[in-house]
Amino acid sequence: MTGTRRSPITGAFTVAGLVFLWAPLLLVFLFSFHSTGSLTFPFEGFSTRWYDEVFSSGVIRSAAENSLIVATSTALLTLLLGTLAAYGLTRSSSRLRGPLSLLFFLPITLPGLFVGVALLVAFTRVEFSLSLLTVTIAHLVYVFPFFFLVARAALERLDPALEETAADLGASRWTVFRRVTLPQVWPVLVGAACLAFALSFDEFVITFFVIGPDSTLPMYIWSSLRRTIDPSINAISSLLLAFTMLLFVVTFLLTVWSERRRRGRSLAEDPLVLTGPREGTA
Amino acid sequence: MKAPPRVGPLVLTAPAVAGLLVFFIAPLLAFAVYSFLTGSLYDVKAPLTVENYKEVFETDINRTLGRNSLVVGLLAALFSVLIALPMAYWLRYSAGRWRGLVLFLIVASFLASYLVRIFAWRTMLGRNGAINRGLESIGLIDEPLDFLLYNRFAVTVALVHIFLPYVVLVLYAGLAPLQPSYLETAQDLGAGRVQRWRRVVLPLVAAPAVSAFLFVFVLSAADYVTPQLLGGTSGGMLGVQVQVAFIGTGDFAYGAALAFAMLAGFVVCYALIALGLRLTKLDKVRFAT
Numbered sequence: 001m002t003g004t005r006r007s008p009i010t011g012a013f014t015v016a017g018l019v020f021l022w023a024p025l026l027l028v029f030l031f032s033f034h035s036t037g038s039l040t041f042p043f044e045g046f047s048t049r050w051y052d053e054v055f056s057s058g059v060i061r062s063a064a065e066n067s068l069i070v071a072t073s074t075a076l077l078t079l080l081l082g083t084l085a086a087y088g089l090t091r092s093s094s095r096l097r098g099p100l101s102l103l104f105f106l107p108i109t110l111p112g113l114f115v116g117v118a119l120l121v122a123f124t125r126v127e128f129s130l131s132l133l134t135v136t137i138a139h140l141v142y143v144f145p146f147f148f149l150v151a152r153a154a155l156e157r158l159d160p161a162l163e164e165t166a167a168d169l170g171a172s173r174w175t176v177f178r179r180v181t182l183p184q185v186w187p188v189l190v191g192a193a194c195l196a197f198a199l200s201f202d203e204f205v206i207t208f209f210v211i212g213p214d215s216t217l218p219m220y221i222w223s224s225l226r227r228t229i230d231p232s233i234n235a236i237s238s239l240l241l242a243f244t245m246l247l248f249v250v251t252f253l254l255t256v257w258s259e260r261r262r263r264g265r266s267l268a269e270d271p272l273v274l275t276g277p278r279e280g281t282a
Numbered sequence: 283m284k285a286p287p288r289v290g291p292l293v294l295t296a297p298a299v300a301g302l303l304v305f306f307i308a309p310l311l312a313f314a315v316y317s318f319l320t321g322s323l324y325d326v327k328a329p330l331t332v333e334n335y336k337e338v339f340e341t342d343i344n345r346t347l348g349r350n351s352l353v354v355g356l357l358a359a360l361f362s363v364l365i366a367l368p369m370a371y372w373l374r375y376s377a378g379r380w381r382g383l384v385l386f387l388i389v390a391s392f393l394a395s396y397l398v399r400i401f402a403w404r405t406m407l408g409r410n411g412a413i414n415r416g417l418e419s420i421g422l423i424d425e426p427l428d429f430l431l432y433n434r435f436a437v438t439v440a441l442v443h444i445f446l447p448y449v450v451l452v453l454y455a456g457l458a459p460l461q462p463s464y465l466e467t468a469q470d471l472g473a474g475r476v477q478r479w480r481r482v483v484l485p486l487v488a489a490p491a492v493s494a495f496l497f498v499f500v501l502s503a504a505d506y507v508t509p510q511l512l513g514g515t516s517g518g519m520l521g522v523q524v525q526v527a528f529i530g531t532g533d534f535a536y537g538a539a540l541a542f543a544m545l546a547g548f549v550v551c552y553a554l555i556a557l558g559l560r561l562t563k564l565d566k567v568r569f570a571t
Contacts, residue, residue: 004378013368021391024402040410081298088294111504113521117528122309141306202395221397237398244393
């Protein structure tokens, strides 16, 4: 363990950077409790009226429901497709691994604008009408690389000896996956699915092009930002922030917990640990 | 002994591969073809032509907006990297017990909603926004500053805000191989603060910094939301024109050509920077761990 170096200049930059990152967000949070519609100081008093407005608005509720539907479908489908893809890729030694990794990574490198218009063109061409389904498809393309990168890293960190031993002892591939691989990585996979959910829930840039007549929460925020400023935007934004933070904390805790479990397990050199009772698996 | 390559498990990737081919690669290819077809309302028809590209380059407004995209993209990328560099350094070598908390705050702000962050800057920079009111209350200005919002400056600030956390994380990861003891060694050998940065820290983070720079540049220059919400009349960008072509005027062929011209521009930038890294040999800098 090396001591920390004193570096007041970079420390000052860090403080300034954190203020820059958080001041605008905290301001939004503060004004979501403002008793008047004014978005400027002086702050005239606390009130939850904007939250009441948000919760009683049918338009916002249906937009939020749509967002939930899309984000849940996206997260579950990504969990399935991404886990299959990452497991298949890490457990094969084919020469196709490189090109396939590139394909799985590629959507990250392209600005959402291009993905959005390309999908709009494709859907229009084959006369596939725009709906929440097309939004979900677009979101799958968008979040897949994020999930894949996390899942692949988790699967590559596993000790291959465990899977090999199980296979040598006669377990089928499916059993190896279910009883050996999955118990070790599921927290990371669920965490990555939470990340996929958060990314999808907040996605606007691509959604805008492929949504058709429906609305999602970001679409609602966009349309009210285009009109005059509606103070309840602060309340929606704060709720959205709180929700994303919650997802992030869940992801974070799952990852930390999984890492602790992994370290604990690799310390136990005794191969009998495999046959012993396994904790934490339902 | 060399085991034969295992192909079997690769079958599991099939659904994802099929999905990406159908919903990502094929649409992009179709999109490329569109840019060479003759446009008609919300559709395209034969024959093949380069008219769309001609129109893209001959329209004056595109030149202005293209310059805006370039300037905003470059400035957003430059400032993101310049601010992130000391932050990453501090996190790696000076944070001590604060590291966890500061990393948490940075990642958490990264996940904050994109639209919310743009909106937040409108309340910060507006005529009656927090910055103007703050400066007034401490007596620095008498009149609100009008140049904060609805121009390229506002767009750049919001984009730096959006991408800064990402750049900090990339540079922080880039510094991981550089043990604090190396810096101490450099110090013991007589390297001053400037020399340690120039000879040890910067060569190591050059490659990640350049890749983060490119990422921020491309995503900023292609943004169509921030310029519309914060750019006003002078801060428009090319992405908005693409959006208008597809959603507003319905001129798919022209929009496709414009988008591909932008993409080509990005590829050129990427090639130039990769070449620069290779010529300066900065892409080869490694530290043993």
